[in-house]
Amino acid sequence: MIEIQGLCKTFHRGTPDEIALFKDFSLTVASGDFVTIIGSNGAGKSTLLNLIAGSLAPESGRIFVDGRDVVKMPEHRRAAFISRVFQNPALGTSPALTIEENLSLAVNKGRPFGLGLAKDRRKREHFRERLASLGLGLENKMDVKVGVLSGGQRQALALLMATEVSPSLLLLDEHTAALDPKTANTIMVMTRNLVAEHHITTLMVTHNMKNALDYGNRLIMLHQGSVVVDVRGAEKERLSIGGLMEWFGETSALSDRMVLAEFSDI
Amino acid sequence: MFDIVLTAVREGLLFGIMAMGVFLTFRVLNFADLTVDGTFALGAATYAAVVIGGGSVWAGVALALAGGFVAGAVTGLLHTKAGITGLLSGILTMIALYSVNLRIMGRPNIPLLNTQGILGVFQPFGLSPNISAWLVFLLFPGVVLALLVWLFHTQFGYVLRATGDNVQMVKSLGVNPDRMEVWGLAISNALVSLSGALVAQYQGFADVGMGIGTIVAGLASVIIGEVFVGARSIGWLLAGVLFGTFVYRFSIGLALVVGFEPTDLKLLTAVIVFLALTLPAVRKKVRLP
Ligand SMILES: Nc1ncnc2c1ncn2[C@@H]1O[C@H](COP(=O)(O)OP(=O)(O)OP(=O)(O)O)[C@@H](O)[C@H]1O
Ligand SMILES: [Mg+2]
Numbered sequence: 001m002i003e004i005q006g007l008c009k010t011f012h013r014g015t016p017d018e019i020a021l022f023k024d025f026s027l028t029v030a031s032g033d034f035v036t037i038i039g040s041n042g043a044g045k046s047t048l049l050n051l052i053a054g055s056l057a058p059e060s061g062r063i064f065v066d067g068r069d070v071v072k073m074p075e076h077r078r079a080a081f082i083s084r085v086f087q088n089p090a091l092g093t094s095p096a097l098t099i100e101e102n103l104s105l106a107v108n109k110g111r112p113f114g115l116g117l118a119k120d121r122r123k124r125e126h127f128r129e130r131l132a133s134l135g136l137g138l139e140n141k142m143d144v145k146v147g148v149l150s151g152g153q154r155q156a157l158a159l160l161m162a163t164e165v166s167p168s169l170l171l172l173d174e175h176t177a178a179l180d181p182k183t184a185n186t187i188m189v190m191t192r193n194l195v196a197e198h199h200i201t202t203l204m205v206t207h208n209m210k211n212a213l214d215y216g217n218r219l220i221m222l223h224q225g226s227v228v229v230d231v232r233g234a235e236k237e238r239l240s241i242g243g244l245m246e247w248f249g250e251t252s253a254l255s256d257r258m259v260l261a262e263f264s265d266i
Numbered sequence: 267m268f269d270i271v272l273t274a275v276r277e278g279l280l281f282g283i284m285a286m287g288v289f290l291t292f293r294v295l296n297f298a299d300l301t302v303d304g305t306f307a308l309g310a311a312t313y314a315a316v317v318i319g320g321g322s323v324w325a326g327v328a329l330a331l332a333g334g335f336v337a338g339a340v341t342g343l344l345h346t347k348a349g350i351t352g353l354l355s356g357i358l359t360m361i362a363l364y365s366v367n368l369r370i371m372g373r374p375n376i377p378l379l380n381t382q383g384i385l386g387v388f389q390p391f392g393l394s395p396n397i398s399a400w401l402v403f404l405l406f407p408g409v410v411l412a413l414l415v416w417l418f419h420t421q422f423g424y425v426l427r428a429t430g431d432n433v434q435m436v437k438s439l440g441v442n443p444d445r446m447e448v449w450g451l452a453i454s455n456a457l458v459s460l461s462g463a464l465v466a467q468y469q470g471f472a473d474v475g476m477g478i479g480t481i482v483a484g485l486a487s488v489i490i491g492e493v494f495v496g497a498r499s500i501g502w503l504l505a506g507v508l509f510g511t512f513v514y515r516f517s518i519g520l521a522l523v524v525g526f527e528p529t530d531l532k533l534l535t536a537v538i539v540f541l542a543l544t545l546p547a548v549r550k551k552v553r554l555p
Binding site (some may be wrong): 110 | 417418419422423424425427428430431432434436437438439440441442443457509
């Protein structure tokens with residue numbers, strides 16, 4: 001369960017470029033929820049994920065992940081229970097290490113990395129099985145340096161690594177945006193399977209309206225640092241791409257307040 | 267000619283320990299660490315001061331290692347905690363070490379000529395001074411190579427390797443990348459300092475200026491090694507560094523024979539590094555395997 005209370009974040013404070021992005025932002029996400037987050041460029045989607053993961057610090061507010069107040073925790077401590085996959089496939093894996101070496105790091109996530117040998121026969125079999133389940137043939141490339149893999153292969157590996165130790169929260173920021181449509185689809189299906197298999201609470205930012213509708217059990221639209229749409233369950237099932245596009249048009253034409261009023265009628 | 271080769275082998279082995287340290291920062295951590303110019307002399311100074319003061323050679327070597335470790339950690343902390351750029355952090359520690367080294371030695375130069383020192387440690391086993399020295403030449407780089415290969419295959423070593431090319435992933439693993447960097451710099455400088463201690467005994471003196479150009483010589487060795495070994499496993503790369511050091515020392519020896527003055531060597535080193543840096547490009551162009 002994720003609880004965000006009274007979150008405030010301003011960029012370029014005290015300069016003419018000051019952007020007060022989040023002003024008293026609150027959001028609660030139930031355990032096991034798969035939330036898709038949409039919104040126009042600059043709405044604050046990435047910033048929200050960065051604040052939760054700890055790569056940005058808020059001016060005020062509290063963020064609880066499964067009851068732990070994480071705001072004061074450095075990013076690497078939160079990483080013990082918050083996993084991320086980025087838009088850039090290069091950020092999730094180490095190019096200098098092989099697939100197996102990368103996975104043997106991921107399997108130890110959040111625990112001390114000591115002086116024991118990192119490779120282990122039994123783990124290798126486990127990795128082979130997990131890689132094979134992706135259906136990308138990566139199980140035959142375990143000794144290949146990740147640096148020579150394609151973006152899609154690396155992203156698949158990054159997703160596998162992010163869920164190797166099941167996290168309390170999974171943050172996905174446009175994690176298929178850099179991939180071709182077919183690979184993007186493969187990664188999306190893989191995401192759904194992994195999230196379902198491990199019952200991971202997930203926040204997924206996407207600009208793909210079809211994905212936003214097809215995946216997850218709750219949809220949030222952000223605009224200028226506020227939640228302007230929040231639908232879930234059966235209500236979300238009834239949404240159409242046309243409807244979403246209409247909302248996008250309206251958010252840019254109307255003030256936040258009016259938009260909110262209008263949406264509350266739906 | 268045979269003499270030049272033999273000298274290059276000896277020096278390649280002793281300076282090779284330093285080059286492996288440079289490999290750790292430059293190639294693994296992706297950090298151009300100028301501290302080594304100071305830590306090479308620190309090792310020599312510490313070792314010489316201990317031996318001249320009547321201490322055991324092993325104490326001299328151990329203190330040299332420890333001193334280098336601390337110096338490297340200081341550079342790491344300047345970079346990660348104080349937020350100073352990597353290059354400047356190294357320069358600050360290096361300059362500070364110049365004063366520290368003079369303090370340790372008490373004078374700019376300590377001769378070590380009338381002692382076999384660490385090179386003689388196997389003589390009590392009935393070996394000749396020459397054989398004993400050769401055992402030391404082989405033993406130290408061999409042990410360092412083996413320990414580094416082992417380290418790079420531990421979980422810690424994997425994270426160290428990841429730190430150099432993806433800080434974000436290291437954080438994702440729940441590890442503080444700053445801490446990994448400090449560890450890496452400390453281990454690297456401990457090796458450079460050890461190399462300085464052994465070289466001091468080998469040349470028969472410790473001098474406060476003997477570290478000048480260490481980083482450049484180290485880079486030359488690392489890059490030349492890569493030209494010969496190519497992209498292979500970490501064990502091969504480290505062995506390549508030792509071989510690269512040999513090739514580098516050999517070129518220096520050759521230069522002296524053909525009539526260059528010892529004072530020309532820094533210029534020559536810079537030229538060699540230039541060639542070595544451009545050589546991989548040449549290699550790619552001519553599509554050698
Ligand atoms: N590190 C930063 N420093 C300064 N301003 C920032 C920073 N990060 C984000 N911003 C600003 O905050 C606003 C929201 O940016 P954010 O990246 O969260 O948007 P987004 O919703 O992810 O957009 P996109 O769909 O383009 O990814 C933008 O105006 C951006 O300029
Ligand atoms: Mg974004």
